[in-house]
Amino acid sequence: MNEFEKNPQYTRNDAIDSGIGFGVSFGFFALMFIIATVVKLIGS
16 A cells, blocks of 8 residues: 555545535536527527
């Protein structure tokens, strides 16, 4: 076992970070979809 495995900088669960990353990316693409839908509705 190397030094970094014995003494990690943080011990937070990786699932929390993965969930936050998924939520942020999902929110971004949902926002892009909503903006595109609004532009399409205004244009027609």
